[in-house]
Amino acid sequence: MLRITILLTSIFALTNVCFASETVNKPKVIINVVVDAMRNDDFMRYAKNYSNTGFNKLINKGVYATNAHYSNIPANTMVSAATIITGSNPRQHGIIGKEWYANGQNFLTMAIDTSREITFPAPLYSIIDKIKYNDSASKVISIAIDKNTAIISGDATTERVIWLDKNDGQWKEVRGLEKEPWWLTILNNGKTKKRYDNTPWTATYSKEAYINQNSYKLFKKDTSKKSKHTKTITPIEETPFCNSYLNDCLSSLFTFDKIGKDTVCDFVTINLGFSKSVYEKYGAKSIETEDMFYKIDKEISRLINMLDHEVGKDEYLLIFTSASGMSDGTSKNEGGVFNQTKAHVLVNAFLSAQYGVDNWVSGYKNNEIYFNHKTIYRRKVSLEELQNAVANFIIKFNGVETAYTATSLTRTSYYNGIDKRIYNSFNFINSGDVIVVLKPNWLSVVNSDFSKNRCGNIAPWENIVSVPLLIYGKGVKHKTIRAKIDMTDIAPTIAEIMGVSRPEKAIGNSFTNNIYN
Template sequence: MKKENHSMKGNIARLTTFLFVIILLLTITPLAQAANPSQPKLIVLIVVDQLRADYLTRFADLFENDGFRRFWNEGAVFTNAHFPYVPTYTGPGHAAIGSGTTPSVNGIVGNEWYNRSTGKEIYCVYDSIVSPLGTTTDAGRMSPRNFIGSTFGDQLRLATNFRAKVIGIAMKDRAAILPAGRTANAAYWFDAATGAIVSSTYYMEKLPEYIVEFNRRHIPDSYIGKEWRKLLPESAYERTAPDSGLGEGLFPGDNRSTFPHLITKLAGNKAYNAFLTSPFANEFTIELAKKVIEEEKLGMRGVTDLLTVSFSSNDYVGHTFGPYSQEVEDITLRLDRQLAGFFHYLDKKFGKGEVLLVLTADHGVAPNPEYASSHGLDAERLVRKSFEESVVARVKEILDIGENVIQAFSNESVYLNYDLIHKLHLKGEAVENAVARAAMEQPGIHAAYTRTQLLRGEVAGDIGKHVLEGFHPRRSGDVIIVTEPFTFFSYGATGTTHGAPYSYDTHVPLLFFGKGIKNGIFTTPSSPTDIAPTLCEILQIEFPAASSGHVLMPPLR
């Protein structure tokens, strides 16, 4: 009997030990599988809309240690990063950054383009089949459906069996949607008519309660009546043009081109444009980023998550005042301090070095033509309507016809009327050549490339290669026009724009710091299209479909 009791006690002890081991394994195995200590807890991809590369050197001595300088002190800095395509716009830029592809593949050939089937322009992220969330306006009818291929975020979702979360935020819809990708958990953007953060049913059936609560705080309204004043003493702004410089526009609502700028609420669907054209909207973007991190528990679930954050206000300010304005200097200096605060938050939340940060821009910007020409540069504002009318008339003369074979002008592209060309028994290539010739005869035009040339790959020089990388056979026009340097088509008499293949539009920052990155400054040629494959290499996952970017090996530990 004693022997049986002893044997029974031994069996019970062994069973207890066995059950304890099973429970322990069940408890820790999922964490062990999900949490790879060599990988970052969270990746934050920051895009600063219209941040030219030279801003980070022109204003470097005015930066604080923990903002932009942190990339120089702790991270990898690529000083020779250029977009390899035109047009250099917001939509194409954010799509290229997220996917490592150019418009020739991802199809985002502009912020909008002409749709031959409907006879209308289509906005790059407009989606008529989704419903808005957080608003009743069309500002919520957006999705990534027009994007072709996959992003780094999509590949991260696939690699983790969709356990990783991918979320994009920005004031601009396209800036929130495109870098996050087609399988993103969510994208949130700003409705300028209502002042609310919105989304669409592409992502979810209804807004999360925390976004609803965030909107109830009416944070943008708290800035109405405030003034945007210069951050630093007057002497700090001597490196830029005088306030109210040549070609500068007026701040929305207060009709001034000089500091201070009063934040007012406007009428109609641009009620919050003054707020958007100020550094206060960048503060708001960071508050939203923190809210999303906290509520979604990004980086806290044993798997690497991705948050894309685009700062849109720098672009609004740059378009209005130009790259050599005191307003652009001031919003850049303020963003430096705002980023420092955000980086401190991430350090405290996750531990220093546990988050991987990437910072770049979607494009640069041209100088105001009046400013450039006053300093001896050949610069001009081209009137789009006059150019189009001249080209139409000249094409009729060249082809000796009375009808207009041009269907539309869009994105510095000319779309031909195929049905009419067929009816008139004209050859498509001959019509393309006539349009290109007519365009080249107009002032301010550097080059014109035809569809036939581009499909054959018959382009010469760096500019021709940029045009080819921006040409999508189904979405692009039949003749692509490139203006001379410092010259662009303008809808108004002030401000500036971007979209050209020149360095002031293509040269942008490319910065890394955090988990998996070693410190260094690299002058080797690079591109924002290198970001997606580099992040995939760090996480050891598959590259985005058709990614043409390269892995930036030097910064990888």
């Protein structure tokens, strides 16, 4: 009897210790920061020029996962946002791009239909659902430069979904039947944005301090965003000041909505902008792209200072990552241009020559060819036969690495390398009939104007799927994790830290032990 009593006492004591440990490590708020494009190798290349209060603070005092990857194709910020908050890939969550031809139809389906009234997409089974189910008092916020990304990162139960309207440069908010908060109205009516509009993008350092020395286009000339001829102003989302403006909005949000001010853990997703457009316009190895890192470094420093003041030091957990990497291509010599409009026409002509003149192809989206299934049914042709024929035809195109058919991705499981990333990106309902994989550094464009698009991003290559991942804050000890971390692991990790259930479709694994031990 005495032994049983001692055993039970030991179990209760151990349980209390574990519970106490969980309580100590549970922050007042978790902030998930996602920049729209940032390569992991570039992130470390520029580290010597980061400030000690920004990225280097995360690196030197937090956990840096040097081998973080997407196990799917991060086609755009919406796809990555869905992957991060659900802990699953497009194969499970269904967001494969901004739009697609669903169920073999001859019309486009939007991931988010904003034509009349903004509505949230079908349930994604995300970490937000579990946070709200566990405690409805937890405040959940989504804020982004891009509207669609903000909406994907939130849902109908989220307290605030805020984005920067590209039409008028105003912050917009969706929150049930309520009007936008008074502090957001004041921010929109204030002089902050006008000040940013009249501030030129200038280099952070002297030219000699930059790692990249092969381009200095932007800073050679007058960088004032006001044109002397047109008197137009560059939209703020295309300048580094969009993230500065977002930080202003965040400061008001934390102050007046009292985020992280009580004993209930809140959750905030922040989607930064600007970086992808710089990669695309100037190329991966330009001074302009390098300077973009330093501008974001300053905003991370501002964010940390704000959190220290509003929430308290060591009272929050900050996660930083990227929606994707980017390709190396900065010129036609390093890659090439794949004209998807021409591919659409040629594939339809090929099928018409083989099976009779008709409208065989509905469209080309997200590097996927969609057949018109009504035509196929009417013509009584084998769908699998057409898929194989087009896959064998398209791989002969210049710039195409390989092609997969929907039939093969439905019947066969892939577990390694490029095949696995394609498999994880394929969704039974929303994906096309033939998935085209371009060679590294090739860009898929609607037309042949290479000057307007310099980098491709819908690809399974290492420089696209490898991204920085850093965790900083309450209970986190300095550590470098070299083991592979999948981006589907983030949601299960957040769930464990917050003490809530994993999202239903989550396939990732928590790496909490790597953070706290």
